[in-house]
Amino acid sequence: MRKKIYFLVGVIFCIALFTGVGILKATDIPDEICIKSDAFKAHKKGPVEFSHRKHITDYKIACAECHHVYKDGKNVFKEGDPAQKCSECHDPAQSKGKVKKLMLAYHKNCQGCHKGLEKAGKPAGPTRKCNDCHAKKQ
Numbered sequence: 001m002r003k004k005i006y007f008l009v010g011v012i013f014c015i016a017l018f019t020g021v022g023i024l025k026a027t028d029i030p031d032e033i034c035i036k037s038d039a040f041k042a043h044k045k046g047p048v049e050f051s052h053r054k055h056i057t058d059y060k061i062a063c064a065e066c067h068h069v070y071k072d073g074k075n076v077f078k079e080g081d082p083a084q085k086c087s088e089c090h091d092p093a094q095s096k097g098k099v100k101k102l103m104l105a106y107h108k109n110c111q112g113c114h115k116g117l118e119k120a121g122k123p124a125g126p127t128r129k130c131n132d133c134h135a136k137k138q
Ligand code: HEC
Pocket: 028, 029, 030, 033, 035, 037, 050, 052, 055, 056, 061, 062, 063, 064, 065, 066, 067, 079, 080, 082, 083, 084, 085, 086, 087
């Protein structure tokens, strides 16, 4: 039974490799992201330069700390799954229960982690100062 499953997984993996569907290559994970979501009708603040690569490689943060797909209340996101933009689920205009509005989703995720680290006396990223994340608007 086990063997059969491994074989099937292998076959599916190869088909996916051939057709290039479904499986992400390392190169598909962006290194630097300029976060400036089109979902916001207008931007009050400047864009946020975010080093995806440093967070993944240097700070060793798991994908699932930031990316999630909830099933029965549990985050089942695994490395290799396609990552969606936050705005695909978080509405820019309003929070819907636990799914906070887009700005809060970003702030809770980014500042939430940094503040937790700061509290624990560990090296942390920006916690409060807006312009440590947001570029100044011209
Ligand atoms: C510290 C937070 C964080 C970590 C850790 C992280 N990401 Fe991301 N990732 C983001 C943010 C923020 C975006 C931009 C989302 C947006 O534009 O709404 C993003 C974007 C992406 C995108 C591009 C999505 C698109 O359609 O533009 C991919 C692919 C991705 N991440 C994969 C990964 C994988 C795989 C890992 C783990 C190896 C990972 N990420 C770890 C925060 C993170």
